[in-house]
Amino acid sequence: MSGTPPVDLLAKFDAIRTEYAFLLSTGLSDPFGVVMERVLSPTRAIIRGRETILVGTYNYMGMTFDPDVIAAGKAAMDAFGAGSTGSRVLNGTFATHVAVEQALKDFYGTKSAIVFSTGYQANLGMVSTLAGKDDVILLDADSHASIYDGCKLGNAEVVRFRHNDAADLEKRLRRVPAGKGKLVILEGVYSMLGDVAPLRDLVGAAKAHGAMVLVDEAHAMGFFGPHGRGVYEEQGLEEEVDFVVGTFSKSVGTVGGFAVSNHPHFEILRLVCNPYRFTASLPPVVAASAEASIRKLMAARDKRERLWAASRKLHAGLKAAGFTMATETAESAIIAVLMPSQEACVVMWSALLDQGIYCNLARPPATPMGVYLLRCSLSSEHGLDDVDEIVRRFVQARAASQALAA
Amino acid sequence: MALSRDAVLARLFELIQPFNTKAVPLAEDTRFADDLEFDSLTVMDLVASMEDEWDINVPLNLLPDLETVGQVADAIVKLKAEA
Numbered sequence: 001m002s003g004t005p006p007v008d009l010l011a012k013f014d015a016i017r018t019e020y021a022f023l024l025s026t027g028l029s030d031p032f033g034v035v036m037e038r039v040l041s042p043t044r045a046i047i048r049g050r051e052t053i054l055v056g057t058y059n060y061m062g063m064t065f066d067p068d069v070i071a072a073g074k075a076a077m078d079a080f081g082a083g084s085t086g087s088r089v090l091n092g093t094f095a096t097h098v099a100v101e102q103a104l105k106d107f108y109g110t111k112s113a114i115v116f117s118t119g120y121q122a123n124l125g126m127v128s129t130l131a132g133k134d135d136v137i138l139l140d141a142d143s144h145a146s147i148y149d150g151c152k153l154g155n156a157e158v159v160r161f162r163h164n165d166a167a168d169l170e171k172r173l174r175r176v177p178a179g180k181g182k183l184v185i186l187e188g189v190y191s192m193l194g195d196v197a198p199l200r201d202l203v204g205a206a207k208a209h210g211a212m213v214l215v216d217e218a219h220a221m222g223f224f225g226p227h228g229r230g231v232y233e234e235q236g237l238e239e240e241v242d243f244v245v246g247t248f249s250k251s252v253g254t255v256g257g258f259a260v261s262n263h264p265h266f267e268i269l270r271l272v273c274n275p276y277r278f279t280a281s282l283p284p285v286v287a288a289s290a291e292a293s294i295r296k297l298m299a300a301r302d303k304r305e306r307l308w309a310a311s312r313k314l315h316a317g318l319k320a321a322g323f324t325m326a327t328e329t330a331e332s333a334i335i336a337v338l339m340p341s342q343e344a345c346v347v348m349w350s351a352l353l354d355q356g357i358y359c360n361l362a363r364p365p366a367t368p369m370g371v372y373l374l375r376c377s378l379s380s381e382h383g384l385d386d387v388d389e390i391v392r393r394f395v396q397a398r399a400a401s402q403a404l405a406a
Numbered sequence: 407m408a409l410s411r412d413a414v415l416a417r418l419f420e421l422i423q424p425f426n427t428k429a430v431p432l433a434e435d436t437r438f439a440d441d442l443e444f445d446s447l448t449v450m451d452l453v454a455s456m457e458d459e460w461d462i463n464v465p466l467n468l469l470p471d472l473e474t475v476g477q478v479a480d481a482i483v484k485l486k487a488e489a
Binding site (some may be wrong): 043136141151157158159162172173175176177265368370 | 443446447450454455458460461462463464465466467489
């Protein structure tokens with residue numbers, strides 16, 4: 001045995017551990033440790049023994065308790081068992097996986113669909129596999145962590161452009177040497193501030209320079225565009241966008257990720273993409289629930305209208321009550337309130353939970369530097385009276401947190 | 407056309423100056439994180455100004471290896487030669 005003293009590998013997290021311990025010592029609720037003891041509906045859960053209005057679930061279309069979705073899941077569990085215990089390319093492809101991929105092809109009107117085990121893995125797989133050693137990825141600076149991690153997993157050169165800035169993207173595309181493969185990565189709705197991308201300008205720049213385009217529509221599925229395909233459909237870009245990535249964990253109401261495409265050779269990714277082939281496939285209950293949900297979302301016009309009405313009303317209500325909103329108008333179903341500091345944000349978040357409101361506390365690195373948010377998202381199952389109640393409780397929580405600060 | 411490293415270094419000092427709010431004396435071995443205390447947002451702005459100055463893309467993959475001003479000068483000369 002040598003006498004080398006061991007290095008504690010967790011010591012590098014001491015600063016954040018101390019900060020977190022201090023936060024908990026103030027007696028405020030832990031914003032990263034909320035437990036839902038029971039879930040009553042897409043809009044209500046029991047937290048700390050109290051019925052709480054859920055205002056931060058991304059359960060946009062309220063599909064988690066849809067009777068058809070639950071019935072489909074139960075039937076698949078009975079027929080196929082609890083799990084697949086395998087990779088899609090070995091023993092992990094069941095009829096349920098083929099069926100949910102068919103539902104995606106029908107929903108998006110594409111030739112191909114590939115399902116991953118989570119949305120994170122869909123980005124990890126697509127980004128790391130599409131762009132190889134001699135290729136260049138151009139990504140928006142505010143991209144989701146799964147996109148950045150996909151870049152780290154792959155071998156491509158990575159160039160970042162300013163958030164939603166087509167001129168900045170164009171300048172960087174121009175600097176890429178001729179002959180290199182280029183992948184431009186965009187999101188329809190950016191999930192922190194809830195702002196919508198000017199995809200027409202960004203995709204236009206990409207195509208003018210011969211780049212392929214991937215758009216993540218995780219926060220737009222179901223309620224943007226004539227068929228609910230996303231912001232790219234709403235802005236008329238179905239012919240231009242090469243790959244669309246999405247998730248089952250938001251509008252679809254379960255878990256899983258996917259990519260759809262009309263590229264004639266898209267299916268080859270199943271054999272070369274590690275986050276697809278070296279992990280177990282979704283359990284049959286999840287695949288069957290997702291299939292049922294996607295098929296219902298194709299005809300969910302009433303849900304879309306209710307979601308938009310509630311989201312616009314929440315934005316207007318909070319703004320009228322004097323809160324600083326992250327976007328001028330309700331651009332998406334993410335309604336984010338900007339807070340002046342981390343401390344104010346945590347105090348207000350805790351006061352909201354005391355009032356029976358659960359929203360998301362968002363801080364760096366999830367948000368851009370220096371941005372602290374109380375991020376709200378509604379579902380089609382929130383009524384307009386729920387929205388009035390949410391705004392009322394926001395005002396009460398503000399009074400309570402100001403009393404605490406005084 | 408190849409750039410001279412001296413010219414790049416001199417211009418680099420000028421580009422860093424607007425971000426050098428603590429007026430740290432600049433030298434080849436000045437470190438961005440430890441000496442200049444640049445945060446990630448400042449680094450992004452500085453990288454953008456370098457990219458515009460020399461009309462290059464500085465890939466994100468390079469950044470973790472660039473700790474000092476001199477290392478950045480070397481990287482720019484190399485990127486410009488490859489462009």
